[in-house]
Amino acid sequence: xxxxxxxxxxxxxxxxxxxxxxxxxxxxxxxxxxxxxxxxxxxxxxxxxxxxxxxxxxxxxxxxxxxxxxxxxxxxxxxxxxxxxxxxxxxxxxxxxxxxxxxxxxxxxxxxxxxxxxxxxxxxxxxxxxxxxxxxxxxxxxxxxxxxxxxxxxxxxxxxxxxxxxxxxxxxxxxxxxxxxxxxxxxxxxxxxxxxxxxxxxxxxxxxxxxxxxxxxxxxxxxxxxxxxxxxxxxxxxxxxxxxxxxxxxxxxxxxxxxxxxxxxxxxxxxxxxxxxxxxxxxxxxxxxxxxxxxxxxxxxxxxxxxxxxxxxxxxxxxxxxxxxxxxxxxxxxxxxxxxxxxxxxxxxxxxxxxxxxxxxxxxxxxxxxxxxxxxxxxxxxxxxxxxxxxxxxxxxxxxxxxxxxxxxxxxxxxxxxxxxxxxxxxxxxxxxxxxxxxxxxxxxxxxxxxxxxxxxxxxxxxxxxxxxxxxxxxxxxxxxxxxxxxxx
Amino acid sequence: xxxxxxxxxxxxxxxxxxxxxxxxxxxxxxxxxxxxxxxxxxxxxxxxxxxxxxxxxxxxxxxxxxxxxxxxxxxxxxxxxxxxxxxxxxxxxxxxxxxxxxxxxxxxxxxxxxxxxxxxxxxxxxxxxxxxxx
Numbered sequence: 292x293x294x295x296x297x298x299x300x301x302x303x304x305x306x307x308x309x310x311x312x313x314x315x316x317x318x319x320x321x322x323x324x325x326x327x328x329x330x331x332x333x334x335x336x337x338x339x340x341x342x343x344x345x346x347x348x349x350x351x352x353x354x355x356x357x358x359x360x361x362x363x364x365x366x367x368x369x370x371x372x373x374x375x376x377x378x379x380x381x382x383x384x385x386x387x388x389x390x391x392x393x394x395x396x397x398x399x400x401x402x403x404x405x406x407x408x409x410x411x412x413x414x415x416x417x418x419x420x421x422x423x424x425x426x427x428x429x430x431x432x433x434x435x436x437x438x439x440x441x442x443x444x445x446x447x448x449x450x451x452x453x454x455x456x457x458x459x460x461x462x463x464x465x466x467x468x469x470x471x472x473x474x475x476x477x478x479x480x481x482x483x484x485x486x487x488x489x490x491x492x493x494x495x496x497x498x499x500x501x502x503x504x505x506x507x508x509x510x511x512x513x514x515x516x517x518x519x520x521x522x523x524x525x526x527x528x529x530x531x532x533x534x535x536x537x538x539x540x541x542x543x544x545x546x547x548x549x550x551x552x553x554x555x556x557x558x559x560x561x562x563x564x565x566x567x568x569x570x571x572x573x574x575x576x577x578x579x580x581x582x583x584x585x586x587x588x589x590x591x592x593x594x595x596x597x598x599x600x601x602x603x604x605x606x607x608x609x610x611x612x613x614x615x616x617x618x619x620x621x622x623x624x625x626x627x628x629x630x631x632x633x634x635x636x637x638x639x640x641x642x643x644x645x646x647x648x649x650x651x652x653x654x655x656x657x658x659x660x661x662x663x664x665x666x667x668x669x670x671x672x673x674x675x676x677x678x679x680x681x682x683x684x685x686x687x688x689x690x691x692x693x694x695x696x697x698x699x700x701x702x703x704x705x706x707x708x709x710x711x712x713x714x715x716x717x718x719x720x721x722x723x724x725x726x727x728x729x730x731x732x733x734x735x736x737x738x739x740x741x742x743x744x745x746x747x748x749x750x751x752x753x754x755x756x757x758x759x760x761x762x763x764x765x766x767x768x769x770x771x772x773x774x775x776x777x778x779x780x
Numbered sequence: 781x782x783x784x785x786x787x788x789x790x791x792x793x794x795x796x797x798x799x800x801x802x803x804x805x806x807x808x809x810x811x812x813x814x815x816x817x818x819x820x821x822x823x824x825x826x827x828x829x830x831x832x833x834x835x836x837x838x839x840x841x842x843x844x845x846x847x848x849x850x851x852x853x854x855x856x857x858x859x860x861x862x863x864x865x866x867x868x869x870x871x872x873x874x875x876x877x878x879x880x881x882x883x884x885x886x887x888x889x890x891x892x893x894x895x896x897x898x899x900x901x902x903x904x905x906x907x908x909x910x911x912x913x914x
Contacts, residue, residue, distance in 0.1 A: 639900070646897045649845050657838025664834065699835055699890075706891045710898035717899070 533592025534601070540585050541602055544578070551575045552732040555725050565721045575728045576716055583709045586614070587702060594697045604742030607735070613654060613704035618647040618711040621731065625715075628730045629723055639718040643711065650707050658700050665693045812867035815860075820881035823851035824911035828864060828879045830856050835890055836878040842893070846903075848911045850880075883909030 468476075514531055551574060558571045590597055597615075600608035610620065622644045632640065668690045672681040716724050820826045825843060829836035831854045843850045855861035855877065865875040871886060872879060880887045882905045887893055896902040906912040 642900055642903075643898065646900070646903075649842060650894055650897055652845055653838045653842035656841040657834045660837045661834040664832075696834055700838075703835070703838075703890055703894060706894055707898065710895050714898050714900070 533589055534596035537585060537589035537593070537596065538602055540589075541582070544582050544585065547578060548732060549736075551578055552729060552736075555729045555732075559722070559725050559729070568721050568725055572716070572721060572724050572728060576712060579712055580709065583705045586705050590614075590698045590701045590705075594694075594701055597701050598697060604739045605745060606738045606742040610738075612651070613658065614701040615705060615708055616735075617651060618708055619644055619651055621734075622647065622711070622715075624734060625727060625730055629719065629727060632723075636718055636723075643714050643718065647707065647711050654700060654703055654707070661693065661696050661700065665690060668693060810867065810870060812863045813870055816864055816867040816871070817884070819853065819864075820886070821884035824848075824883060824909040825850035825906070826881040827852045828868060828877055829854055830877050832856070833877055839878040839880065839890055839893060842897070846906070846912065848906060850911075882906060882911065 551571075554571050555575060558568050563571075586597060589602075594614075596602060598613065600611040600614065603611065607616075610616065612620075622640070626640065626644075629636075629640070668686060671686055672683075715727055719727055816828075825848055827836070827839060827843070827850045829840070829852050840850065840852065853864065855864055858864065868877075868879050869875045872889060876889055878893075879889055880893050882902070885905075887896060887902070887905070893902070896905070903912065907914070
């Protein structure tokens with residue numbers, strides 16, 4: 292009966308090949324009362340009624356009239372599990388998706404179903420299977436127009452049906468069935484019930500997995516259509532948020548930046564003429580313009596992602612100012628590396644340093660005022676009262692409005708950064724500018740490396756003893772001499 | 781910092797009206813813009829602002845930090861605020877404050893002010909307008 296199982300997976304049929312199949316098989320063939328509710332007293336009654344109904348030529352199962360004559364000649368009992376594969380799944384079986392109900396309930400349903408002419412919503416595997424087998428054999432049996440075969444089948448059926456009847460009669464009469472049989476019946480009932488529950492759970496699991504799969508496919512499709520296939524799955528349901536999109540773009544930007552750095556390095560070492568070097572430097576500057584453009588877009592969709600520095604590495608985040616590097620800090624770092632400078636250049640650089648500091652200070656004060664205003668809005672009204680009292684949503688709306696201003700500040704800060712880089716380019720000679728941009732790239736890349744080292748450092752509690760061998764990091768190497776020093780004392 | 785009251789605005793209005801009476805006829809002439817420009821010409825540094833705007837606060841801090849004493853018009857507190865807004869929209873495409881004039885000439889919104897400070901053009905402009913002495 293594995294074929295049956297295969298065909299019926301996904302419907303309400305027997306999707307597990309467990310013991311539930313077996314009782315059904317045995318039960319409906321009638322030679323042992325194994326396991327189904329058919330063969331308690333209701334089951335026996337059912338068969339008797341069915342026989343009577345069929346003998347009277349009643350169409351018990353199908354509502355379509357084609358099968359009427361067929362049914363009168365061929366009682367269904369032995370034809371329930373034909374050897375041919377099931378090819379016809381009619382919608383009459385597919386209605387209910389899960390089997391549930393108690394044993395007695397299902398038996399009642401089965402009886403009522405067979406007595407009524409229309410298929411009612413099924414509550415039991417066995418009734419479904421029974422019906423489906425009915426239909427299937429009807430279909431199959433209608434194909435051979437050869438009447439003789441039918442007759443033979445009929446004859447055979449009559450015979451075994453009689454046998455069934457005899458057996459059932461015995462069972463019905465011998466109400467005092469021995470304990471062993473009773474226990475076996477009970478156990479089989481129990482097993483059947485358990486397998487029904489298992490099946491139900493499995494089907495529910497399948498359903499939820501199916502929905503999840505549909506959702507994933509949808510997200511994948513969306514990501515693909517945006518040209519943003521991210522190999523590592525994102526955390527929040529697969530929808531590419533502004534933050535994720537920016538992170539991906541930033542990663543690509545970093546890769547490109549390495550290429551520009553390599554070009555600068557190569558150009559300097561090769562002592563390219565100024566004309567050629569200028570092209571490389573301007574490309575590099577244009578590349579910086581690109582990240583500021585991307586940040587402008589990102590600020591519109593997720594300003595917090597930018598301003599909290601979640602797009603950068605930990606060490607970079609430590610120096611974060613308004614969503615990026617602080618221009619005056621960068622200039623301080625760069626100054627010693629730009630020597631030799633002319634008098635004019637030195638003045639220019641000092642002015643640049645001063646003006647960026649002033650601009651940073653102004654923006655910082657503006658942001659501080661925004662923060663104060665936001666805090667005031669969030670804290671307005673009573674903080675210790677029930678939030679439903681007062682104008683909670685109104686406050687929230689106002690706070691949201693104020694948060695909108697953050698975008699402007701990040702925008703101005705990026706503008707400041709961009710202007711600073713452009714001004715550097717103007718003040719310096721081509722060679723100096725090349726070295727300058729190389730220095731900026733190298734500095735940031737060292738910060739990123741530092742973050743990386745820090746993230747992968749061995750934790751204190753993972754070092755068992757002083758003498759334990761731990762993977763050597765620069766921190767470890769530094770530590771050992773220090774420890775040695777103190778151990779002297 | 782000096783916060784101008786309605787008097788200055790009224791004076792500018794009268795002057796503009798008089799000028800209009802005298803001769804105007806140029807196709808592009810806009811009384812509101814004209815008034816704003818007159819206002820702007822009255823001081824070395826003029827900032828059009830909104831009292832609750834944090835970016836306006838930032839630009840005011842910037843000039844004060846440089847030792848400049850700008851003239852500020854708060855559009856939400858000024859009786860002719862709406863008109864000024866309209867004029868700024870015509871001049872800049874949007875009514876977003878802050879808007880800065882130095883020496884009667886339009887510098888622009890915050891990003892232009894920042895850019896001009898960084899590229900070193902703002903300070904000479906301020907000196908020229910007499911707002912900075914060094």
